[in-house]
Amino acid sequence: MLVGIPLEQSNSVVKPKDCAGEMSEYIVAVAEGRCKRSFARVFSYFAPRLRSYALKQMGNEALAMELVQDTMSNVWQKAHLFNAEKGSPSTWIFTIARNIRFDMLRKLQNRKEDICSDDLWPVLCEQTADANETSLDEQITLEQIGFMFESLPIKQKAVIEAIYIDGKSQQEVADELSIPLGTVKSRTRLALQRLKGMLQDHD
Amino acid sequence: MTKFHPAPEQLKQFAQGALSPVEAIMISAHCDMCARCQHVVKTETAQQANHVLSDSPSNYTEHIRQDLDSMLASITQLPKARPFRSSRIPPSTIELDGRRFSVPRTLRKFIPTMGNWSGLVGRLWQAPVDIGASGAANFIYMGPGGGVPEHTHRGFEFTLVIDGEFDDGINHYAAGDFIAMDEEHTHTPRSDDPHGCLVFSVLDQPLHFTSGIARLLNPFSHVFFR
Numbered sequence: 001m002l003v004g005i006p007l008e009q010s011n012s013v014v015k016p017k018d019c020a021g022e023m024s025e026y027i028v029a030v031a032e033g034r035c036k037r038s039f040a041r042v043f044s045y046f047a048p049r050l051r052s053y054a055l056k057q058m059g060n061e062a063l064a065m066e067l068v069q070d071t072m073s074n075v076w077q078k079a080h081l082f083n084a085e086k087g088s089p090s091t092w093i094f095t096i097a098r099n100i101r102f103d104m105l106r107k108l109q110n111r112k113e114d115i116c117s118d119d120l121w122p123v124l125c126e127q128t129a130d131a132n133e134t135s136l137d138e139q140i141t142l143e144q145i146g147f148m149f150e151s152l153p154i155k156q157k158a159v160i161e162a163i164y165i166d167g168k169s170q171q172e173v174a175d176e177l178s179i180p181l182g183t184v185k186s187r188t189r190l191a192l193q194r195l196k197g198m199l200q201d202h203d
Numbered sequence: 204m205t206k207f208h209p210a211p212e213q214l215k216q217f218a219q220g221a222l223s224p225v226e227a228i229m230i231s232a233h234c235d236m237c238a239r240c241q242h243v244v245k246t247e248t249a250q251q252a253n254h255v256l257s258d259s260p261s262n263y264t265e266h267i268r269q270d271l272d273s274m275l276a277s278i279t280q281l282p283k284a285r286p287f288r289s290s291r292i293p294p295s296t297i298e299l300d301g302r303r304f305s306v307p308r309t310l311r312k313f314i315p316t317m318g319n320w321s322g323l324v325g326r327l328w329q330a331p332v333d334i335g336a337s338g339a340a341n342f343i344y345m346g347p348g349g350g351v352p353e354h355t356h357r358g359f360e361f362t363l364v365i366d367g368e369f370d371d372g373i374n375h376y377a378a379g380d381f382i383a384m385d386e387e388h389t390h391t392p393r394s395d396d397p398h399g400c401l402v403f404s405v406l407d408q409p410l411h412f413t414s415g416i417a418r419l420l421n422p423f424s425h426v427f428f429r
Contacts (some may be wrong), residue, residue, distance in 0.1 A: 014258045036279045043275050048260035051267070069274050077284040087249060094252030098220040106224065113224035113333030119312055120231045121220075138206065147296050 016090035023089035024082075031079035032165065039076055042156045046093050047072055057101050067104065071097040078124055148198045158190035159184055205237050205379030214240060218247035225336050225405055228309060229361040231382065234404065235307035236363075236379035299328060299344055304366050304401050317342065325349050326399075338407035345369055345400045350393030351410075358408035367400035369393060389413055389414040 001109075020059050021078055023045065029038035054064035075082075082092050099117035106113070118125055152160065162173045170188065174181045209217070209230050216222050217230040235238045294314045295302045306314060316333035323329055326349025332340045338358075342365075345351075350369070362382040371375055371390035376382060384390065394400035 013259060014252050034260075034283065039279060040275060043271075043278070046256065047271050047274070049256045049258060052258045052260050052265075053255045065270065065274070068271075069278070072274070073278050073281055076278050077281055080283075086251070087245075090256045091249045091252040094256060095248060098251075102220040111224055112331070112335045112337070113228075114226055114313075114316075115224050117220070119309060120227050143409065147305070150294070 009030050014045075016088065020088040020090065024084040027075070027079050027082045027089055027092075028084075030076065031082065039079075042075065042089070043072055046075075046090075048095070050097055053097065058104070063104065067097060067100055070100045073126060074100075077115070081124055095121060096135070099123055148195055151198075152191055152194060156194070159187040160191045163188060204377060205239070206219060207374065207376060207382060208237065208240055208382040209233060209381050209383070211243070214243050215247050216249075218244050218251055222357070225334070225338065225407075227347065228334065229363060229405060231309040232307040232363050233379070233381040235309055236365075237381075259378075297342060299330075306365065306403075307363070310403060312393075313340070320344075325351065327351060334405070340403070340405045343402050343404055345392065345394035345402075347397050347399050348393075348395060349399065350391065352412050353389060353391040354410040354412045355389040355405070356384050356386055356408065357411055358385070358406065360404060360406045360410075362402050362404040363402045365397040365403055367394060367398050370395065370398040383427075 001074040023042055026035075026042045027039035029035040030042070048073055050068045051064055058064045058067060071093065075093060079117070082089070086092075099121055102117040102120075106116075117123075132168060149157065149160065158177070159173055162168045162176070163170065169177070170184045174184045177184070205279065207213075213226070213230055217227055217234075220227075222230065228241075234244055249251075268362055273331055292312045295308075296305050296312060297317065298304075299320055310332075313332045313334055318331040318333075320328045320330045326344070326346035328344040330342045332342060334340045343351075345367075360383070362384070364376050364378050364380045365384075368378075369392055371382075371392040373388070373390050374382075
């Protein structure tokens with residue numbers, strides 16, 4: 001056993017608020033260096049608490065443990081999405097657990113609504129995590145940009161989508177679409193000019 | 204300016220994840236348009252987290268400790284998640300008569316399921332949306348001076364104003380407003396906005412028309428219900 005759980009007695013009396021700074025540092029260490037020791041500290045604090053929550057919610061030991069496992073797996077695998085400026089570690093971990101619980105219950109109750117927790121609370125989506133936080137004015141601008149993007153000519157749209165949304169390099173796009181690099185560059189330039197023009201017209 | 208918000212209890216239950224999916228969709232869409240309720244939900248979520256995770260574990264047996272120990276060991280074997288990349292931007296607007304309306308984030312995923320606009324009585328247009336649930340979800344557009352005859356509800360009706368303004372004889376609503384109606388409410392929605400009014404509405408039972416000649420519509424009220 002490489003990492004044991006240091007289940008210190010003191011753990012059970014420390015409130016989430018009181019160890020937020022410490023836990024934030026551990027999560028950052030997981031994000032940056034896959035630090036198992038730091039993760040073990042986060043796990044030993046939160047897993048038993050999540051288990052209590054999950055037992056109350058699911059009323060069944062096996063489901064409760066599944067909820068704990070899914071939640072803590074997300075913390076381990078997606079630690080880079082944690083942002084201490086947006087909320088405390090306990091809030092972040094709670095929202096992950098709440099989302100998983102929502103989806104588990106939907107499945108158990110066989111609900112037919114075509115909605116999952118990420119649609120309601122985009123906690124773990126890199127794309128939309130910020131959309132929820134931006135002010136109303138910025139949201140409108142984002143929506144307008146989405147609309148402007150839709151109105152680009154298809155060829156320009158494909159290039160912009162590959163570069164700005166999929167994060168590909170201009171060379172990768174050129175290879176993929178089998179077009180010269182110069183064409184990718186000129187389409188990008190034209191599309192950006194066009195978007196800029198539309199934004200100016202809008203004001 | 205948004206004046207009508209979900210009840211504090213609804214926002215709290217939304218933060219807890221305790222609402223039904225349909226109600227959660229409507230509250231979430233309202234929050235997309237309402238900075239005030241976004242803030243309330245954020246605060247509620249932090250409080251919930253603190254409350255729920257403050258419970259210090261009791262009846263902690265050796266067996267559970269071992270389970271958690273092996274869970275920890277198996278989790279740390281997992282690789283880091285690959286960055287999530289969406290391959291395309293979902294549509295964010297809908298169109299009616301050459302006008303484009305921006306749709307709140309939560310409702311965008313349903314845009315591809317939207318049916319055609321159909322004209323109903325009273326300068327009223329409706330396009331059904333499949334949210335996968337029983338009941339009916341529609342984008343409803345009231346043209347200037349158009350509206351729905353006086354009616355009551357047999358179940359719940361949640362409405363979110365997306366664009367423009369309307370009046371229902373009880374209140375005057377504007378973009379972002381959230382309206383919950385049930386058997387207790389009788390109203391007559393009508394828009395005198397020169398640009399009309401677009402709303403998104405979910406119903407679990409057909410409307411029941413309550414006055415005048417519109418009562419003749421009752422046998423056909425499923426028209427207002429998918």
